[in-house]
Each structure stands twice: as C-alpha cells, then as structure tokens.
Amino acid sequence: MRDRAAGAAVMEQVVRLHTQSPPRSALARALGAPPIGADTAPWFAGALGEREVGALLDRLPEGWSVFHAIPVGTRPDASGAVADVDHIVAGPAGVFVVNTKHHRGQRVWVGERAVLVAGQKQPYLRNSDLEASRVRGVLAQAGIVAPVTAVVALVGTKEVTVRQQPRRVMVLRAEGLVRWLTRRPAVLDAATTSAVARLFDDPATWRTVDSSSDTLERFAVIEREVRNAQLVRFGWGLAAALGVVAVALPLIPALTR
Template identity: 40%
Template sequence: MEKLLADRKGLPPRSFLGRVFGADPLTPDNYPWYKGALGEIAVGQILERLGPEWTVLHAVPVGAGASDIDHVLIGPGGVFTLNTKNHTGQSVWVAGRTLMVSGKKQRHLYNASHEAARAAKLLTRGVNATVAVTGVVVVVAPKSMTVRERPSDVAVVTDRRLLRWLSDRPNVLTPRQTAAITAAAISPGTWHRSPPDVVDPALLLYEFTRLRSLVDSARRRRAGWILALLVGGPLILATLSAYF
C-alpha cells in the first residue's frame, strides 16, 4: 500500500470526461502493487481469526534496503514467513522446485525459501538460540491449484486453506520459547539495520480504501457504458434503418 500510494503522488487527476466514462485511476505500473495489496489485505483479514496464542506481524521491513516480509507468524505450531501472491482467477501448478502460474514459471518458491532462511538467521541472533522458520507461499483466490509434488522446504497453500493448514501444525514451541521469539520479533532492530519510520497503518488503509473505491467505481462505469452500447447500438441501428 505504501509503495503504491507513494508512486501515485504527483499524478494528475482524471479529467471530468475521464471520470464520467470510467477512466482507470491506476497506471499499468500501479497494478502489480494494487493487486499485491489486495492479496495482503485478504490474508491479513484471515490471520485476524487466529487465536490469542499467535502473534502476527505484517509488512516487516528486513535487511538494509526496502525489502519486507508480507507476514510473520509466531505460535505453538512454529514460526512462519508468509509470501502472499494474488493470482485471482489463474491456474497454479506446483511440482517440487517449480511453481507456474497460467503456464509461466515464477520465483515464488525461491523467494519464500530465502525469506524463511533470512528470518531464521535474524531471529536466531535475536533470541540467541536456534529458531526454525518455515516459508509459506499463500496463493490468493486461484482458479485452481494443482500440487504434483510438494516442495521440500516451502509450503504452498491457498488463502481458503490457510487457517486449516496452520491449525493442523503440531505444537513445536513451548509457551516460554514462543514468548522469547515474539519478544525478538516485535523489536524492529531485529529485522532491519536502520528501521524506517513507521507509517500510520490507519492512514495507509484509509488512503488505500479511497483509491479502491475509485477503482471499483471506474470499473462499474466502464461496464455500464459497454452494456449501454451493446443494448442501445442495435436499437439505434434499427431506428436509423427504419428511416433510411
């Protein structure tokens, strides 16, 4: 959300005719960030339904640059880094080290594995004890997902099955271990050499909600105009043919 809203600063507003005819408020460069934000919001809402024994962190800045981890989970079932991918309406195929979306190979498994290894190293340093972390690719609203062979070091689940998958994990951490890892995880210094200033999440969500409303409204307007042309076009042609 933060990246999307920052990129939109300075863009000229849509013209009056653009608003009337439903011109898209988003540029082509905006769409990957917009789609990603929708996916992370959807998964975030699902994670809110976890019990109080779980700690959930969102958009965790990590390293020395602008990288972040979509979601970090800490609970009795272990520590997990979630890499959310919004592939609404697309077919996903998984076999071992390969994940394809609509027939195109993606780096989701590699990225999830790298995030988990990175988190394990940082949390181990923060706790001063070995912390195992499991990387998870969460596929949001796919048309279908076929798993021919499960990856060896990364889990792949859909958003619909995420809570069930987490609840099925056996307890591997004691309350004391969970508390120690949580204490390290909520410290920004554990993750980032120079933790960035925290942007008010409520303000980000408010601005994104406004933008989402504009995008949805523009989409409805375009659909309305297309429907009007489909219905009205033949009527206009029939009327004209009656006179000519």
C-alpha cells in the first residue's frame, strides 16, 4: 500500500466521471470551455489537494511512514465512489489520519464543534473522527496499541480563523502539517512504529483495491486539458481587454479637450 499515489482514489473517480461525460465540441474547445463538468470539478480539486499534501508529507524525516488513498469503504456512494482515507501517517508521535480539504481562495472558520467554509458549515469534524475510528479499529484488531489523531489539512485557503481547536480533530493549513507532526512528543518506540507501518502496508489489512493501471496517466491528460482551457480563456480575456484599450485610445484626446 506504500506505493499508492496521493489522490489515487479521487483520480479514479475523476477519470470515471470524465469518461461518462460527452466530449466538448470544437467551438467549446476554441472558447476554452472547461473539459470537466460541474459534477467532476470538486473531485478534480480534491485530487490536486491530496497530491499537494502528499508531496508535503514526503518531506517527513526517517522513522515516519506515509500511506495514501487507503480504501476503507465497502460499498459505493451515490456518486459511485468508495470511501478512502486520504493519508495515514505513522511515526514516533503516533498515528495520524489526515483528511485533505482543498478550498482555493476561500475563508475558513474553525470552532470547537464546527468548520465553516465561506460561511457554510461542513461535516469535516464528524467525517475525520469517523475515519480515525476506523483506523483505531484496524490497530485494535491487530493487537497494536497506538494513539490515533484525526487531522484536517486545509489547502489553498485565503484565510483560516481558528476560534478554538476542536477537541478530537486537529485543523490546520497544509503548509504547517509537517512541522506540526515533527514537533509532537514521541509516544511510540521504534518497534511499535515499525509494526504499525507493516500493518498499514499489508494490502490484506484493507479492502481489495480494483484500480486501473493507467489512472495516473489518464488523469494527467485531463489535467493538461484543464490547464490548456484555462490558458485559452485567459487569452480571450486578454484579447478582449486589448480590444477595449484599442477602442478607447482614439477617444482620449477628444475627452481631454
């Protein structure tokens, strides 16, 4: 399981939804229409967020183990996705179940019992606590005693206001995640940390993962299409702005008389 790419499960969902969507017309491509639909966009943003957090967690020093996109659900939800844990981190400071939330340019408010994004309450605390409970169950079944902490890592936020940290879930910006982890006091010896890592790395610990071998490549193609569409829209916007300037310039002398 150690080889699972960050965001792998969400990327699979993006590819599945994108495959089911009708292709863009030539006109839509020329105008830079987004290649992904409204139902796919949140999953796409989620995949980018998980990948960003995964890259940050790769900076953890020796003695830490990181696992991404760990499957924990048993049946698909209404969207066809099966629940997974974004990241599980095991090290001297214990086990951390990290839930990535990508909210580019948004304001986030954190209180003891709630997380609000752009003023809207989100179920992040409940969901993160549930994921941590699942991991605690896995450890208990294996006879391993280790503390498990739920973490919500915020990606791309414009502002984070922490009124009060929740008691059961740590909420922080993704940029500060590694520093926060490495500054936690050591509570596990090397033998226990290794046992936890072996347990999490064993595919038999989790449900069977039935994923396509080309998911990463297909997601990369979609990502390039999204980036190219953004460039096209930027080009059209720039052309429109230059057009306005071209029309306005001859009028300036008349307006200044």
